[in-house]
Amino acid sequence: MTTKNVPVISFKNICKDYNTGSQTYRALKDVSFDIYKNEFVAIMGPSGSGKSTMMHIMGALDRATSGQYILKGKDISEYDEDALAEIRNREIGFVFQSFNLLRRTSVLKNVERPMMYANVPPAQRTERAIKALTLVGLETKAENLSNNISGGQIQRVAIARALVMNPSIILADEPTGNLDSKTAHTIMDFFQKLNAQGNTIVLITHEDDIAAYAKRVIRLHDGTIKSDTMNSKKRYANR
Amino acid sequence: MQIGELFITALVALRSNILRTLLTMLGIIIGIAAVILIISLGQGATKAITDQISSFGTNLIIIFPGSLSQGPSGTAGVKTLTVADAEAIQNTNPSLNIRSVSPIVTRSFQVVANGQKVNASVQGVADTYAQMQTISTIQGTFITADSVSGLSRIAVLGYQAAIDLFGEGSDVVGQIVKIDNRSFRVIGVANQKGASGFVNPDDYIYVPYTTAMKILLGQDFVQTILVETKNTNIIDQTMEDIRSLLITRHKIADGADPDFSLRSSKDALSTLGTITGLLTSLLAGIAAISLVVGGIGIMNIMLVTVTERTKEVGLLKALGAKRKDILLQFLIESVVLTLSGGAIGIAIGVGASYGITKVANIPFIVSLSSLALAVGVSTIVGLVFGIYPAKKAADLQPIDALRYE
Numbered sequence: 001m002t003t004k005n006v007p008v009i010s011f012k013n014i015c016k017d018y019n020t021g022s023q024t025y026r027a028l029k030d031v032s033f034d035i036y037k038n039e040f041v042a043i044m045g046p047s048g049s050g051k052s053t054m055m056h057i058m059g060a061l062d063r064a065t066s067g068q069y070i071l072k073g074k075d076i077s078e079y080d081e082d083a084l085a086e087i088r089n090r091e092i093g094f095v096f097q098s099f100n101l102l103r104r105t106s107v108l109k110n111v112e113r114p115m116m117y118a119n120v121p122p123a124q125r126t127e128r129a130i131k132a133l134t135l136v137g138l139e140t141k142a143e144n145l146s147n148n149i150s151g152g153q154i155q156r157v158a159i160a161r162a163l164v165m166n167p168s169i170i171l172a173d174e175p176t177g178n179l180d181s182k183t184a185h186t187i188m189d190f191f192q193k194l195n196a197q198g199n200t201i202v203l204i205t206h207e208d209d210i211a212a213y214a215k216r217v218i219r220l221h222d223g224t225i226k227s228d229t230m231n232s233k234k235r236y237a238n239r
Numbered sequence: 240m241q242i243g244e245l246f247i248t249a250l251v252a253l254r255s256n257i258l259r260t261l262l263t264m265l266g267i268i269i270g271i272a273a274v275i276l277i278i279s280l281g282q283g284a285t286k287a288i289t290d291q292i293s294s295f296g297t298n299l300i301i302i303f304p305g306s307l308s309q310g311p312s313g314t315a316g317v318k319t320l321t322v323a324d325a326e327a328i329q330n331t332n333p334s335l336n337i338r339s340v341s342p343i344v345t346r347s348f349q350v351v352a353n354g355q356k357v358n359a360s361v362q363g364v365a366d367t368y369a370q371m372q373t374i375s376t377i378q379g380t381f382i383t384a385d386s387v388s389g390l391s392r393i394a395v396l397g398y399q400a401a402i403d404l405f406g407e408g409s410d411v412v413g414q415i416v417k418i419d420n421r422s423f424r425v426i427g428v429a430n431q432k433g434a435s436g437f438v439n440p441d442d443y444i445y446v447p448y449t450t451a452m453k454i455l456l457g458q459d460f461v462q463t464i465l466v467e468t469k470n471t472n473i474i475d476q477t478m479e480d481i482r483s484l485l486i487t488r489h490k491i492a493d494g495a496d497p498d499f500s501l502r503s504s505k506d507a508l509s510t511l512g513t514i515t516g517l518l519t520s521l522l523a524g525i526a527a528i529s530l531v532v533g534g535i536g537i538m539n540i541m542l543v544t545v546t547e548r549t550k551e552v553g554l555l556k557a558l559g560a561k562r563k564d565i566l567l568q569f570l571i572e573s574v575v576l577t578l579s580g581g582a583i584g585i586a587i588g589v590g591a592s593y594g595i596t597k598v599a600n601i602p603f604i605v606s607l608s609s610l611a612l613a614v615g616v617s618t619i620v621g622l623v624f625g626i627y628p629a630k631k632a633a634d635l636q637p638i639d640a641l642r643y644e
Contacts, residue, residue: 082562
């Protein structure tokens with residue numbers, strides 16, 4: 001894999017149970033894997049396979065029932081809510097399928113938001129946000145309201161926002177789910193470029209042709225890892 | 240996040256649904272406007288009345304015959320006060336506190352002059368009365384000491400009485416008026432005083448009390464005695480002095496009810512202050528109920544807002560918002576809501592008060608304390624009724640919020 005020996009993300013025997021009334025449902029069953037710096041991993045599986053649960057735990061949005069989640073060498077399994085908020089703020093850049101941006105708020109303010117929670121001074125915030133927007137080619141849309149830009153542009157703004165705190169990983173949950181295939185491939189092209197620049201990317205998807213952009217594919221089934229393979233037929237967008 | 244940024248964020252959120260924001264604020268707007276209006280009108284009315292009382296002098300003592308404790312009717316037809324009493328008060332030792340004394344007799348008479356017939360309240364007063372009641376003359380002179388001692392058949396017309404009898408702008412000095420068919424020569428016209436409660440001194444006709452008692456009334460007692468002290472501070476002491484003097488003069492037994500009563504204009508002021516104060520706080524209390532109702536409306540809408548924006552909360556939490564960030568955001572939103580409502584309410588209340596005071600011709604007063612109260616109350620309503628919805632938002636779990644459809 002890579003030469004680094006400390007993984008960015010390390011799942012050790014992670015289990016996640018949900019209580020539905022009297023019954024307990026185990027969504028993740030003893031899952032273990034490592035993700036190293038500069039990897040581009042696609043997590044795949046049909047609905048109900050546990051990939052959303054995995055995304056929530058990996059994104060520090062939820063805690064595992066048992067097992068250890070080690071992020072950059074630190075076990076964060078027992079962190080409290082505010083400590084997890086800080087992890088999400090500094091270590092993880094989210095790109096969601098939908099409802100990525102605050103409505104009636106400018107593109108710039110959307111990108112600045114994580115830095116507000118990190119108490120970055122306002123001048124520096126704007127500078128960093130513009131830089132991130134330039135990276136996704138949307139610096140001219142900075143003052144536009146988020147509801148006045150296209151779906152593809154929304155995802156690019158979300159990517160800019162995910163990058164702005166220099167997180168350890170970018171966690172994208174079905175980022176192309178709401179896009180037409182042409183735009184979807186443009187977005188995937190972006191992720192590939194970001195990966196080439198050294199960013200670690202974890203992509204949750206159920207579409208094979210989207211997962212095809214990743215270097216490594218983890219397939220989940222019924223809460224367990226069915227396969228974990230390097231992608232031999234890596235796809236590139238038409239450039 | 241800094242508080243200032245939270246305020247801007249809150250304003251953006253509230254501006255996005257302006258109609259709902261306005262409707263939500265309505266309770267607060269009405270409540271604050273009512274409180275401001277009521278306090279302003281109350282203060283204006285109080286000032287109007289106290290000004291009027293003060294214009295009659297704040298260092299006056301009025302002596303009534305009979306006992307006021309039996310109600311106003313207790314003084315009617317009581318004949319215990321005499322000119323001699325008034326002279327004794329004037330000449331009492333030590334009388335250093337007393338500036339002047341005037342016996343007063345009064346009755347309504349038909350007054351005829353210049354072919355006009357009016358019913359006027361004829362006031363028999365001493366020469367000192369003008370100074371005590373700050374009466375000046377716009378024509379001629381007021382009653383003099385000589386005309387009092389000489390029982391002169393002279394009269395000074397009140398401002399309106401002169402107009403009623405002789406028409407506006409006429410030179411009336413030297414004219415003859417017939418009071419109860421007896422001729423009096425007009426020597427002056429008093430300046431305009433304005434009505435005060437049920438009495439309007441502008442309708443009065445002043446004659447020397449000696450003349451009134453002998454010729455018009457045929458009585459040897461007086462209705463009231465008016466005493467002016469040298470300053471306001473010594474009123475209470477002077478009242479005590481007069482009381483003991485009159486008790487001695489009237490040979491009132493120890494512990495018996497005196498056959499006279501004393502009132503000072505200061506008493507009247509403080510009684511009035513109590514009544515208007517009570518009335519103002521009562522009305523303001525009723526207005527405060529509307530603020531509570533308004534607050535409940537705010538809480539209701541904020542709860543709806545939290546539900547509507549569950550996904551937004553989830554997104555913000557994913558971006559690193561802590562519990563307190565979300566709590567503050569929603570709390571500040573409700574405070575901005577109530578504060579804006581308060582500001583609009585203040586504008587409406589002040590505007591309405593300005594209009595009403597202009598129409599009612601009372602002083603327009605908006606005290607800084609009532610504005611501070613309005614701002615304070617708005618903020619508190621926002622905090623109190625905003626805390627529960629804000630807590631609800633802050634307590635949302637990030638995954639539940641993100642999953643919410």
